[in-house]
Amino acid sequence: MGISVKNLVKSFGTHTVIHSISFDVADGEFVTLLGPSGCGKTTTLRCIAGLDTPSTGTIAINGETVSDPANNLFVPPHERDLGMVFQSYAVWPHLTVAENVAFPLTVKGDRDVAAGVAWALDIVGMSKLAQRRPSELSGGQQQRVALARAIAARPQLLLFDEPLSNLDARLRDRTRLEISRIQRELKVPALYVTHDQTEALSMSDRVIVMEAGRIVQEGDPRELYQKPVNRFVADFIGGANFLHVQRVGRQWQLENGSPLAVDPTTDRDDGRSKIALLRPEAIRLDEPSVPTPTGQNRLTGRVVGGMYLGPHVEYIVEVGADRLRAYSRSALSPGSPAILTFDACDCRLVDDTPLTEARSHHA
Amino acid sequence: MDRGEEGFRLETPAVRVRPNTIRRAAANGGVLIGLYVVVFAVVAFLALVPLAALVIGSLRDTSPGMPGQWTLANWANLVSPGVVETLLTTLAVAGLSTAFAMAIGTALALVIHRTDFRWPNAMTGMLALSFYFPSFILAMAWIVIGSPGGVINDILREFLNIESFSVDIYSVTGIIFVMVLHQVPFVYLTIRGPIMGMDPSYEEAARTAGASPWRMLRRVTLPMLAYALASSALLCLVLTLEQFGIPVLIGVPGHVTVLATQIYLLCRFPPTAYGLAAAIGLTLAAITSVAILLQRRLARGDRSVTTTGKAGKITPIPLGVWRWPVNLMCGFYIAVSLVLPGLILLYTSLIKFFTANPFDATFTFRNYLYIWNSEETQRAIINTIIVSGGGALVGVLLGVACSYYVVRLRPTGYRVLDALVMLPFGVPGIVLGLGLLWAYAYLPLPLYGTLTLIVLAYVTRFLPYAAETAGARFVQLDRSLEEAAWTAGASRLSGVWRILMPLSLPSLQSSYFLLFMAFFREISATILIFTASTSVLSVSIWSSFEQANWGFASALSILAMVLMVAMMSLLLWAMPGARRR
Missing domain, CATH: 2.40.50.100 (RNA polymerase II/Efflux pump adaptor protein, barrel-sandwich hybrid domain)
Known part of the structure; x- marks a missing residue:
């Protein structure tokens, strides 16, 4: 169960950005892809979300293969049952907070949208601002809305693409704890992409360090800090x-x-x-x-x-x-x-x- | 675990919707791919058919649809003294008009946005109004004012008893004068943005370095606007090169011919020479296309004007002793481009026989009553509303579809689509009309003599504007806004409908407004393809003026402008997005 990535390769034209990487995320596990910009971590995440199409290799979510170019198989993102938080928040400015959070519920034909919205907003502590417009919210509040939207439909997988990089330092610390707590409560596998070692070390069960499209080392945070394999x-x-x-x-x-x-x-x-x-x-x-x-x-x-x-x-x-x-x-x-x-x-x-x-x- | 425990009422709401089983990549967005093929085919049809027909037509020795021979004579005739003279006249008229319009338009923009001029908002509003004043109606008004039997000469003779001096609008000078009046608002509106978006710190740096306000304008502001000015000048040149309404009304009686009117004359008056008209049309389209390519290259290379977005407070330059000369200049421009033409048309529409002296005139409502009684005119009005209202919708939707593929999805061949969309940008209206005339003489499509053909012509002509407006908005909208919808469970189509379209609505509304207004007053693309049953208001006005029925033409013009203002207000009220200009 969880995510299983095998021999993933992604090329743009002749330029290869991911060189055959493989890793798993167990059910309920919080795994971070850590590396400098351009190392291929975001592309990996986007391949798992279905926003980018891999060149070769397979991706399975909860045992179901969602991407396998060799067999001409590609499940589009909206059928992968996932929740994703974007670096830019991507909170829709023309919808209220409640409407933003309701979106995944309505498109999936949920029967009780109102209860789902109330539940998700309660988890991120935004219930009181449900009728606000995103333009009336601070960056931190917008990020909470994005988080509530990602979990509202109870996806079987949570993806985070550098969600904290646009927040100021103090807010970042608080939101870090919040994300960890929510993921533990939901007990779903989570894959988190960041270039910030503090985030990686403090939140993850396991960290995968990437460099130039390859996995350099993976392990729990303590092991990585204390026993790095190379310079x-x-x-x-x-x-x-x-x-x-x-x-x-x-x-x-x-x-x-x-x-x-x-x-x-x-x-x-x-x-x-x-x-x-x-x-x-x-x-x-x-x-x-x-x-x-x-x-x-x-x-x-x-x-x-x-x-x-x-x-x-x-x-x-x-x-x-x-x-x-x-x-x-x-x-x-x-x-x-x-x-x-x-x-x-x-x-x-x-x-x-x-x-x-x-x-x-x-x- | 305060909120945490509440959070554990996890079993309550959501009904798990399992993703459908495995799908093939091609199945993803099959509708969008299908639509792409349709859009591509439609745009290729719209852009290529008239041009291909022109090429074929230019190689035939007869009229469209007649049996004839292949020939190169039409192209050889391009170098005949008559055509060469027309070409030189065209270039001179367009060049001079552009030069004057640039000077006046830029001066107005600087006065309004850089000095302590007292009425900037009123002036901007007036200029926007005169931007929508149709060129052929402006020309008509100025013919009433400046023709040999017109207002000015009447005053000179009857009131001042001056016989030695008279004015004649039917001249090159007359054409240039009216063209300048018509182009100034365009120049102003294109220069205004760059002037307002300029980072004030450059000017402040010049001032703190000791430059006087006028020196700063000359040495910093204008050089920084060089790209914007050049790009505006090129577009202005294109518009004056393809201008049809003004030279046809003023130039034809005065025997001043430009390329656009020569095409018309060759098609409408015997002996007709449709083949030569096609060759001239292609030549004119080539000239304007070169100007547009240059303009695009300039616009892309423009890095001099930094639009920081924080348009700070700029210290206005005090006008000082120049205040009243400047006020007079602004007032004069508004008077001759807007107020005077409007009043003269109103006056002409209300009198029985033309005289410049209101005390000699017999006032009557018969011209308006005639509109009321004329079925033909009513049909033209209804046609105009159908063509503008419906056609603009078709244009905006097609433009949106093209931009979505070119900017967002980028499927195979999207660059070709982009080029096809932009192709009609360089084709003058009269040339497009001629192309369609040739095309539908041969194509087995029952379009000739239908309103659909008129809509087709307008949509083709203004598709580049519609696509560009939508594309500019799509570029502004971060991709992740749509991606967030997909990861939340929405298909691509649903993402477009529920996220991209609502977020682009203001731009689409403003694009609809622009197209509506353009379609309403378009005449150059219609003049060769309209029939009795598909006549539109602009054509009715023009043809009654051609028949020297000044009173009726004026009444129709007044009606057209009242309708335009009413439609403008209605659209602006219904579509708040169109207000941002």
Whole structure:
């Protein structure tokens, strides 16, 4: 059940934007397609909705094949029984809030439209504004109407195309929670497309990271953050520092010769070029005079600059040829030396894959 | 879980409608594909038949429908001294009219929208009214005023006893004068948008850099409007090149011939030369098409005028000592283009024998009574209302269908459809009429002598406007508005009907209004294809004026304009969308 995508390919003319991807969304699962713009995530979603026609590959919704070009099979969007929320909201300006929400019920010939509208508006907390025109609503309210409209006819599948990207930051946080809650209540599979890692990490049961039309990695949010397979994923999800390293004998060391202890589970000699990933929050940054615990990596660097952010100061520190971000509560002046300490297990080796290599590797 | 638990009364309302089983891709929107084929065929028929008939006609040595031989003589005759002279006259008249109309129209637009002129709204309203003043009625009024036996000469002779000086409207100058009066509102209306949409910060930057208001106009405003001005000038040139009503009424008695009237004369007066008329028609269409292609290229390349949408408050330029000269200029234009012609027609319609002195005149209502008693005239009025009301609807619907395919669905061959829709844009009305005349002499379709043929001609001529208006609206509407309807369970057709059409309604209404008004006063496309039973008001007015029945023609004109204003008000009241212009 849920969604099943197999070997999906989408080309526009000679230009291929999706290179044979496969994934499933289980019943009731919230899955996010995450990636930079142009990675093919929205096209994938639109193929599932039936708004774009795939070139090859199959798509099944709840066990029923809805798209299979090889067998000349294509179920148009209005027969796929889905609810979709668009980036632009796409709330129809000539209809009231209630009429917008009633639309999917009336076109599907529902018997009790009024009850369906009341239910959907209640869920998104817009009951009081039912008779308003969209032009009288704020962006956040319009997005709620779009959400109510998407769920009104109880679709068997919910699709979200960057629904929060036009909202301001605070509204985005609130709506994020709301969407998660509604999806859990409805217990339907949901596929969510975004380029925002915070949204992906906070809402999803599972995240699929895409790049240049291919799936780079998929897993639950914790796994993706903690165990990214390559530099691209590490960089895209969360703040990341990279240290250029080289193998000398059985050891790894920085380009300036300092030895570096890395997470042994990642220390595989598979012939691919490696780079060390170090999250800013794993680094302890001190003045040289402060004594530091032993048994850890200890590097000396030079403070380049700092930004006061309130809870802490974010510093840029130069270690050899690499520049790292690190947080500290103490005041360090630019140009002064600093000591960076971190656990070996926080320093992971990942594939240092430029984009082209990532493609051939995962093809 | 405050609202959450309530949310769990999930079992209540919705009846699950299962999607139908598997469908083939082709089955999706079969109706739309079918309609596409029909629309494509209709548009191809409308656009290509008259042109193909003209090409064939230009190669025949007889009249339409007569047995004859193939010949190249018609094309050879294009370089005869008579035709060449007509061509040069046409270019001179169109060029000069455009130059004057551009100067006056642009000046008016700048005065109204850039200075502290006192009555901008009144002036805009008057200009819009005079935009709808039919060109051939304007020409008639000015013939009454300026012909050898007209008002001005009467005054010169009878009141001032001046014999040495007289005016004669039946001249090149007369044609240009009336054409300029007629084109000024068009120039104003096309320049107005770019002027109002201009980002005020460019002008403010010039002012803060120390430029005087007039220097700013010369160095910043006008150069920034260069594209808009050039594009307006080209369209104005096209309209003056194909203008028929003015040169036929003024030019024919004065022996001044332009291409459009020569086509008419060759078809209407023996010895007729339909083949040569066809060759001239194609030549004229080629000239106007080149101008239109140039205009489109210009319009596409226009990046100089930034319409930011936030049309900020612009500090108006103080007119100062120029206030009264400017006021006089505006008043003069409205007087000669609108008020004076209207009053003269009213006066002429109410007197028995023409005299410029109202105290010598015998007033009578007989002209109006004659309308009341003339079945022929009543039929013309009813025909006009049917053709304008129904024809405009057909035109708008066809335009909408074309735009939907060209802008939205883009099926195979949509570019061809786009080109076909735009093709009649370059074909002058008289040429289109001639094409249809040739076509229906050969085509085995019972259309000649029917109102349908007139509607066909009008729809063909104005389809580009209808399609462009609808297309501009569709481009503005985000695709996701329709996609949201599909994902909500609506078929493509239902999405068009329930989402796209309601959202485009204001544009469609304004397009209907424009077409209605254009159809109401159209004469050039009708003049060669009307018959006694399919005569329309414009033709009736024109033919009674041709028969020197000034009084009756004036009465009919007054009636036509009263009808137009009534229809305008009715349409504007019924269709709020048409008000935005």
